[in-house]
Amino acid sequence: MREVHGQASVETTTLVGTEPVPVEVQVDVAPGLPAFSIVGLGDTAVLEARERVRSALRTGGFRFPNARVVVNLAPGPLRKHGTGFDLPIALGVLGATAQIPRDVWTGCRAVGELSLDAAVRPVPGMLAHALGARRDHLPLLGPLASAHLADGLPGLTFRGISSLGMLLAEEHSMPVPATVPPRVTLPELGDVGGLKTARRALEIAAAGGLNLLLIGPPGSGKTMLARRLGSILPPLEGEERIETALVHSVAGLSEAPALNGQRPFRAPHHSASLAGLVGGGSPPRPGEVSLAHNGVLFLDEFPEFAPSALQSLRQPMEDGYVTLVRAEGRLRFPARFTLVAAANPCPCGYLGDPVKDCRCTDTTIDRYRNRIGGPLMDRIDMAIGVERLDPSALVHAPCGESSAAVRERVCAAREHMREADRPNVATLSGGALLSACRLTPRTRQTLTDVGRQNHLSGRGITRLMRVSRTIADLEGSSRVTNDHVMEALAFRREDLR
Amino acid sequence: MNNNGRWQLARGEEGYPYELEDLPDPPALLYGFGDPALLGGGLAIIGSRKATPYGRACARRFAAWAATHGVSVVSGAAIGCDLESHEAALEHDGPTIAVLPCGADVDYPLRAAGTLARIRRHGAVVSETPWGSDPKRWSFVRRNRLIAALSVAVLVVEAGLPSGTFTTADHALAIGREVYAVPGSIFAPECRGSNRLIRQGAMPITDVAELAQALGQEACAEILPEVSNRLISALVASPMRPDDIARAFDLDIVETIRTLGLFESQRLVTRYQDGRYGALPR
Numbered sequence: 075m076r077e078v079h080g081q082a083s084v085e086t087t088t089l090v091g092t093e094p095v096p097v098e099v100q101v102d103v104a105p106g107l108p109a110f111s112i113v114g115l116g117d118t119a120v121l122e123a124r125e126r127v128r129s130a131l132r133t134g135g136f137r138f139p140n141a142r143v144v145v146n147l148a149p150g151p152l153r154k155h156g157t158g159f160d161l162p163i164a165l166g167v168l169g170a171t172a173q174i175p176r177d178v179w180t181g182c183r184a185v186g187e188l189s190l191d192a193a194v195r196p197v198p199g200m201l202a203h204a205l206g207a208r209r210d211h212l213p214l215l216g217p218l219a220s221a222h223l224a225d226g227l228p229g230l231t232f233r234g235i236s237s238l239g240m241l242l243a244e245e246h247s248m249p250v251p252a253t254v255p256p257r258v259t260l261p262e263l264g265d266v267g268g269l270k271t272a273r274r275a276l277e278i279a280a281a282g283g284l285n286l287l288l289i290g291p292p293g294s295g296k297t298m299l300a301r302r303l304g305s306i307l308p309p310l311e312g313e314e315r316i317e318t319a320l321v322h323s324v325a326g327l328s329e330a331p332a333l334n335g336q337r338p339f340r341a342p343h344h345s346a347s348l349a350g351l352v353g354g355g356s357p358p359r360p361g362e363v364s365l366a367h368n369g370v371l372f373l374d375e376f377p378e379f380a381p382s383a384l385q386s387l388r389q390p391m392e393d394g395y396v397t398l399v400r401a402e403g404r405l406r407f408p409a410r411f412t413l414v415a416a417a418n419p420c421p422c423g424y425l426g427d428p429v430k431d432c433r434c435t436d437t438t439i440d441r442y443r444n445r446i447g448g449p450l451m452d453r454i455d456m457a458i459g460v461e462r463l464d465p466s467a468l469v470h471a472p473c474g475e476s477s478a479a480v481r482e483r484v485c486a487a488r489e490h491m492r493e494a495d496r497p498n499v500a501t502l503s504g505g506a507l508l509s510a511c512r513l514t515p516r517t518r519q520t521l522t523d524v525g526r527q528n529h530l531s532g533r534g535i536t537r538l539m540r541v542s543r544t545i546a547d548l549e550g551s552s553r554v555t556n557d558h559v560m561e562a563l564a565f566r567r568e569d570l571r
Numbered sequence: 572m573n574n575n576g577r578w579q580l581a582r583g584e585e586g587y588p589y590e591l592e593d594l595p596d597p598p599a600l601l602y603g604f605g606d607p608a609l610l611g612g613g614l615a616i617i618g619s620r621k622a623t624p625y626g627r628a629c630a631r632r633f634a635a636w637a638a639t640h641g642v643s644v645v646s647g648a649a650i651g652c653d654l655e656s657h658e659a660a661l662e663h664d665g666p667t668i669a670v671l672p673c674g675a676d677v678d679y680p681l682r683a684a685g686t687l688a689r690i691r692r693h694g695a696v697v698s699e700t701p702w703g704s705d706p707k708r709w710s711f712v713r714r715n716r717l718i719a720a721l722s723v724a725v726l727v728v729e730a731g732l733p734s735g736t737f738t739t740a741d742h743a744l745a746i747g748r749e750v751y752a753v754p755g756s757i758f759a760p761e762c763r764g765s766n767r768l769i770r771q772g773a774m775p776i777t778d779v780a781e782l783a784q785a786l787g788q789e790a791c792a793e794i795l796p797e798v799s800n801r802l803i804s805a806l807v808a809s810p811m812r813p814d815d816i817a818r819a820f821d822l823d824i825v826e827t828i829r830t831l832g833l834f835e836s837q838r839l840v841t842r843y844q845d846g847r848y849g850a851l852p853r
Contacts, residue, residue: 270824271813289846419845425621431731431760436620436650436680459846461812524836560832561825564813564842 077141079103082169084162085183087206088154089199091358091398091405092324094206098148099159101166106142112163114147117155117357126157126188127164134192134238139171153402155357158197161186161215164238174241182233183207184215192238196220198326201319204230226315226333260305260339261298264476272299275458275565277480280306281487282544283500285391285413285453287376287567290460291430292423296416299460300372301339303414305477308485309335310368317408318368321360338369340411344378351379352386352396353407363390366411376415377445384450387413391453412500415454417446455500455537457567487547494552499543503536511543511554520556528568538562576604576691577676577702591720593746598699598717602675605695609666613643614786615722615743617736618652618729623761623810624841624849626729629753630655633726636779638665640788643694645670645722647714648683652728657686660694667694670717672710674703697721715739724749724786726776730764740768751776751785758809802830803839803850810849 082101087094110124131138145163147154162184168174185203186194194217197203204223207214208230218234235241266273272288272295279286280303288296310318310332318338319329332338342351342362353361363371373379390396390409397406419425420439425432434442491499496510513521525535541562542554551558580587580601588610591597614637618626634644634656643666646653660667669690671679675698678684690696699717700710715735719725719742727750730736740750752773755762769775776782802820805811811819817827831848834840841851 268814270817271828274824274828425845432621436682459812461814461846520836527836527838556833557829560829560836563832563835564828 077139078171079105080170082166084166084179086162086185087203089202091407092202092320094202099162099166100146101170102144103139103170104142108140110143112145114150115153116147119157120154120159123160123163126160129190130188130192130238131164136168136173156197157187158185160188161194164188178241182213182215186217194235194237199324201323201329261301262477263302263305263480264474266474269295272458272460273474275456276303278544280484281548283412283498284455287454287457288416288460289419291462294460294462296460297374300414303370304337304339306480306484307337308488310337314368321364321367325360325365338366340366341372344375348383348386351383353398358398358405360407363396363409364407367408369411370414371411372414374416376417377442381445388450452533454567455540456565458565483548490547490550499540507539511539513554517554517556520559524563534568538566541565578603594716594720601697601699602702603695603697604675604691609643609668609695610721613645613668613722615645615718615725616656617646617727617739619731619734620649620651622651622729626652627655629728631659633782634659635663638663643668645718647718648687650680650682654683654686657690661689669696670714671698672714673706674698674700676702679706712738716742719743719748720746722748724751726751727765727768728753729755729761731761732763734764756809806840806848806850810843810847812847
């Protein structure tokens with residue numbers, strides 16, 4: 075059989091952070107000693123495409139040319155990674171050897187991994203590639219398993235194939251059975267008996283998106299409470315869904331929960347590394363703070379985290395994103411989250427316990443607390459002491475309100491904020507916060523008195539006003555009144571240990 | 572006397588407080604700052620380091636009374652009740668004496684450095700350990716016998732179990748000094764030690780008039796404001812968390828939190844460091 079020689083070029087994208095960057099896959103099939111090489115700064119996964127493509131072409135009913143095959147990934151200086159190049163390379167080889175008609179690949183993007191049996195599989199970040207195709211007004215040729223992404227992205231033409239063999243089929247896209255991912259049932263707040271103060275604090279934190287610190291001895295239910303915060307948050311909306319799903323997709327996690335509106339809840343262990351927390355590695359992957367984007371980041375045993383890891387939380391908490399600077403350049407992952415931190419009152423955990431004695435000295439307690447550091451502490455709006463529940467209280471306490479009931483109030487409060495055309499209270503400060511509170515002269519005086527009496531700093535007052543404003547929103551009140559300030563006072567974190 | 576107001580007195584030397592001779596083992600050398608003439612015949616006010624607002628308020632009240640009645644306040648400058656009583660005495664321009672477990676020129680605890688500096692100027696800081704020595708585990712107990720000897724009576728304002736104040740009380744009894752204790756809630760672990768002292772025979776002190784009488788001073792009647800609110804009365808008996816209060820009074824939690832906030836801003840109650848609320852003694 076005479077060998078067909080020629081060239082073909084297929085469009086694809088590679089990810090820089092969450093950003094899809096167009097890459098042209100140029101394939102040259104030329105006479106010469108049989109060889110298959112890939113140039114253009116691909117990582118190991120890219121180079122291994124040679125073996126996958128060779129086998130997949132054969133099993134898919136095509137033949138791999140007995141010629142000199144050179145693949146160039148342009149632009150050359152850009153580092154490329156991942157297995158998404160398998161499909162465009164295969165298309166390029168098939169096109170260059172005229173095994174498939176030109177219109178199969180021209181004018182569209184192709185992303186997908188090949189298995190040896192010619193199946194086309196999704197790659198991490200499929201959603202990012204899909205967004206890139208939509209941005210550049212190109213149809214996307216990809217794995218059939220990712221076809222559901224098109225549902226959430228109006229304006230995107232997606233052609234899903236399950237194997238290379240389908241390239242020759244008349245119809246390129248098969249109707250996809252709508253996949254309804256199982257709705258994850260979140261832990262229910264109604265299961266928590268007692269702990270009413272803590273439940274109220276959760277409600278306020280959820281409504282205002284405020285950062286919360288839970289302090290209590292071991293076994294007091296801090297973790298149990300924090301896990302239930304997700305169940306009272308309003309569902310993700312519009313752009314938020316895409317933003318969150320995008321980060322999850324790039325990290326190789328399922329994007330389905332976020333696309334369904336479920337807010338992420340991330341609870342990294344306190345041994346988490348800096349890179350694990352804020353992102354990093356090669357290629358850079360989003361860290362826990364980004365995976366918690368638009369959701370909750372729960373840090374149990376807060377002071378046990380490495381100080382460097384804790385301090386790295388400051389930038390995302392301030393700016394809402396993480397900037398990673400690498401030799402190849404800088405990239406940015408979104409990271410706007412509500413922080414829920416839990417800490418023991420002291421290293422042994424029993425300070426203030428009614429029964430058990432605390433064996434820590436003042437110095438060790440101070441050292442334990444100082445690990446968190448002032449600047450980070452400043453970004454925590456509320457704190458509460460969680461008691462170790464008396465067994466009798468647990469038995470007698472009727473089950474609390476259900477998550478659904480609390481979530482309704484939280485949603486109403488957020489609706490109230492939206493009607494008043496105010497940005498998220500967590501981001502307000504200074505004059506904007508003051509005018510949002512619409513204080514009466516009397517409340518203004520109360521606030522001043524309370525601040526002076528409790529030696530609150532300027533930031534302390536700001537936090538008090540944020541919490542007060544949120545409580546007012548929960549009540550549907552346009553003004554912050556004395557009642558709201560008095561309640562907010564209970565959640566101040568000053569002097570609490 | 573040395574420069575910077577520092578002095579050291581050998582046993583038998585003039586100015587060496589004769590009250591120390593009551594001890595079975597008086598220090599051979601006493602190091603100090605300030606006025607050695609203040610030493611002896613004071614009122615020791617001591618209590619636990621992990622003091623509650625109740626303990627602090629008691630220390631403050633009795634120290635203030637002593638300061639305004641010319642009785643020097645003797646204590647150990649430890650964080651908590653000790654420091655509170657020194658500070659109250661200083662605020663009322665009364666004499667106060669800090670007995671340290673380390674060199675008299677060492678700022679221990681570090682957090683008390685500012686207060687110690689003021690005591691060195693306006694009162695006296697003494698120690699039996701040489702200049703510059705660090706505190707040792709045993710030196711605290713040794714120090715306590717000096718606190719007892721330099722006082723006519725030892726007042727324990729708040730002590731848990733176990734407590735270092737017991738050694739001071741033991742020393743005091745051994746050399747014929749009085750031991751007084753301020754009673755606390757039977758539910759508060761922070762008060763178990765002081766309550767036990769009362770059971771063992773220490774005189775309970777419930778107001779400044781009683782203290783004055785016990786010390787042989789002119790008694791002055793003190794009128795405590797009547798507490799009418801039942802919530803505050805409950806908090807006087809024992810500090811509670813908002814959840815407990817809501818349960819005990821069958822109140823809505825939001826209402827409870829707001830009421831506590833209001834009382835707090837009116838200085839009727841205070842929030843403890845562990846999140847409980849307690850009544851503020853007035």
